[in-house]
Amino acid sequence: DADVTQTPRNRITKTGKRIMLECSQTKGHDRMYWYRQDPGLGLRLIYYSFDVKDINKGEISDGYSVSRQAQAKFSLSLESAIPNQTALYFCATSDSWTHNTGELFFGEGSRLTVL
Amino acid sequence: EDQVTQSPEALRLQEGESSSLNCSYTVSGLRGLFWYRQDPGKGPEFLFTLYSAGEEKEKERLKATLTKKESFLHITAPKPEDSATYLCAVHNAGGTSYGKLTFGQGTILTVHP
Numbered sequence: 178d179a180d181v182t183q184t185p186r187n188r189i190t191k192t193g194k195r196i197m198l199e200c201s202q203t204k205g206h207d208r209m210y211w212y213r214q215d216p217g218l219g220l221r222l223i224y225y226s227f228d229v230k231d232i233n234k235g236e237i238s239d240g241y242s243v244s245r246q247a248q249a250k251f252s253l254s255l256e257s258a259i260p261n262q263t264a265l266y267f268c269a270t271s272d273s274w275t276h277n278t279g280e281l282f283f284g285e286g287s288r289l290t291v292l
Numbered sequence: 293e294d295q296v297t298q299s300p301e302a303l304r305l306q307e308g309e310s311s312s313l314n315c316s317y318t319v320s321g322l323r324g325l326f327w328y329r330q331d332p333g334k335g336p337e338f339l340f341t342l343y344s345a346g347e348e349k350e351k352e353r354l355k356a357t358l359t360k361k362e363s364f365l366h367i368t369a370p371k372p373e374d375s376a377t378y379l380c381a382v383h384n385a386g387g388t389s390y391g392k393l394t395f396g397q398g399t400i401l402t403v404h405p
Binding site: 219279 | 323338341
């Protein structure tokens, strides 16, 4: 089993629908991240959490919200999806040591299409 | 604001044809520069961390180097299995950027047999 698991892997939805992307990890890391990847734009940080009670906005948090249900679970929600949120979404984890070495552990991604 | 620019956007090589990928960066205080590899349909996978100008890291056919303004990923005698997207990222040492990596847009490398 993967250390960082994202569900769903693929989702097609309509404008205005609420969508939740889920991430769970078995690495025992305290830090979790949600990134968005678009062609030509690279990975951009949406939200990050350094522990269960710590949630921080990244560079593109508008239109998104997150929930850190437990150390191992970090969910990303789109309250009212719009077409320009069509992208590949990645969850990642680290601990304080790997964070400083730049080693994030990524899930396999959730491809979201908003029609 | 931290910025990372990678070039070229795409690179096609013949097997055995050595080349380099470039990562230019602007950051107020560099804590580290990182290289990742991403295969199609997969999440990025960590390769190297470089902390200061002059530092070099090697792994198989890959060698990463760092100056005060850019990093190079040198690929020596590449094989088709080296085909992937290579991502560069920087970690700011402090200020409002603390705690996050800033990624470049990536270079898509294709190695033909």
